[in-house]
Amino acid sequence: xxxxxxxxxxxxxxxxxxxxxxxxxxxxxxxxxxxxxxxxxxxxxxxxxxxxxxxxxxxxxxxxxxxxxxxxxxxxxxxxxxxxxxxxxxxxxxxxxxxxxxxxxxxxxxxxxxxxxxxxxxxxxxxxxxxxxxxxxxxxxxxxxxxxxxxxxxxxxxxxxxxxxxxxxxxxxxxxxxxxxxxxxxxxxxxxxxxxxxxxxxxxxxxxxxxxxxxxxxxxxxxxxxxxxxxxxxxxxxxxxxxxxxxxxxxxxxxxxxxxxxxxxxxxxxxx
Numbered sequence: 001x002x003x004x005x006x007x008x009x010x011x012x013x014x015x016x017x018x019x020x021x022x023x024x025x026x027x028x029x030x031x032x033x034x035x036x037x038x039x040x041x042x043x044x045x046x047x048x049x050x051x052x053x054x055x056x057x058x059x060x061x062x063x064x065x066x067x068x069x070x071x072x073x074x075x076x077x078x079x080x081x082x083x084x085x086x087x088x089x090x091x092x093x094x095x096x097x098x099x100x101x102x103x104x105x106x107x108x109x110x111x112x113x114x115x116x117x118x119x120x121x122x123x124x125x126x127x128x129x130x131x132x133x134x135x136x137x138x139x140x141x142x143x144x145x146x147x148x149x150x151x152x153x154x155x156x157x158x159x160x161x162x163x164x165x166x167x168x169x170x171x172x173x174x175x176x177x178x179x180x181x182x183x184x185x186x187x188x189x190x191x192x193x194x195x196x197x198x199x200x201x202x203x204x205x206x207x208x209x210x211x212x213x214x215x216x217x218x219x220x221x222x223x224x225x226x227x228x229x230x231x232x233x234x235x236x237x238x239x240x241x242x243x244x245x246x247x248x249x250x251x252x253x254x255x256x257x258x259x260x261x262x263x264x265x266x267x268x269x270x271x272x
Contacts, residue, residue: 011110016213018164019082019108025053030114038213045205048261053160056193056264057087059244060159063191063268064092066237066248067155068100073189075154076102077144079132080161082111089157090125100124101147105138107131132161133171135179153187156180160264162194162230165219173219177230184271189237192230193244193266195221202261224265234269241267 016038020031024039042049067073074097078089081104093100104115104127115127126143138144148154162173169175177190197203207220228241239247243263 011113015215017108017110017217018210018214019080019106019111022053022082022160025050026057030110041213042206042209045202045209045261052195052262052264055245056160058250059193059247059264060089060157060191061087061092062248062250063157063159064089064155065096067189067191067268068093068096071153071189073153073155074100075148075152076100076157077105077138077148077154078102078157078159079105079138080158080164081106081115081127082108090119090122094122094124102126103128103138103141103144103147105130105132132158133165133176135176135183139183150183151185153185153189155189155191156184157191158193159191160193160195162192163219163221164217167220173226173230181234181271186271188271190231190234190269190271191266192227192269193264194227195262196224196227196265197221197262198223199261206262221262227265231267231269234271237268237270239267241265 013032014034016035020035021039024031024035039049064076074093076089076093081089089104090100090102093102102125104125106112106115106127107130109129112127112129119125119127124147126147128138128141128143130138130141132138139150165171165173165176177192181190195206197206203221203223207218211218224241231241243265247267
């Protein structure tokens with residue numbers, strides 16, 4: 001049973017959001033002083049966060065390229081997509097296969113404003129304002145229905161977003177994954193990763209800090225074993241579940257995550 005999600009349509013520059021903090025770490029300009037201040041405080045305990053964010057973005061780009069080229073995927077549903085930056089999902093997929101169709105989903109109203117302005121000339125791409133846990137609303141949304149054919153394989157992306165969701169039997173990450181997987185055709189893919197740490201002090205600090213600064217719009221930093229549970233029953237693409245900078249790197253000298261106080265951990269699963 002899914003609970004109704006309340007979405008804010010107002011942009012509050014005084015309350016940091018994960019999307020705007022991520023934008024700042026990627027060198028974007030769609031963030032406020034409160035977001036940058038929160039990043040500075042976070043960096044005091046986990047100084048590798050900027051590199052982590054950049055490596056995660058590169059992981060997403062490699063995954064989209066792989067699924068488009070090697071597996072013929074032409075439909076992408078990107079949950080918690082964040083603010084538009086360079087080499088977005090639609091730019092990579094449509095650069096390879098122009099017929100590719102992409103739905104971006106985010107609950108941050110700033111993402112909606114910027115995304116729609118960027119994509120208004122692209123009929124094969126849309127941004128919808130929704131909570132990523134609202135599977136029914138997302139799958140039945142008019143734009144999703146217009147662009148995505150769920151009788152055919154779809155790549156569903158949960159890239160670095162599940163740490164924003166609290167644990168819940170009905171709406172936690174495992175429940176969301178089950179709901180989504182039930183609606184997908186065989187041969188579809190789930191791309192999932194999140195921030196993890198095997199250091200309890202790091203998990204507790206970051207979880208508490210982010211929950212406080214975002215005023216409750218946060219879940220928790222988890223462990224690798226938690227992420228592995230989401231992939232149960234799926235065929236996991238090589239090289240398996242890993243720290244994402246090591247997932248099919250472009251070259252031997254590609255950037256790696258060198259510090260380990262926390263990492264982005266996950267991979268790609270295929271539904272049979």
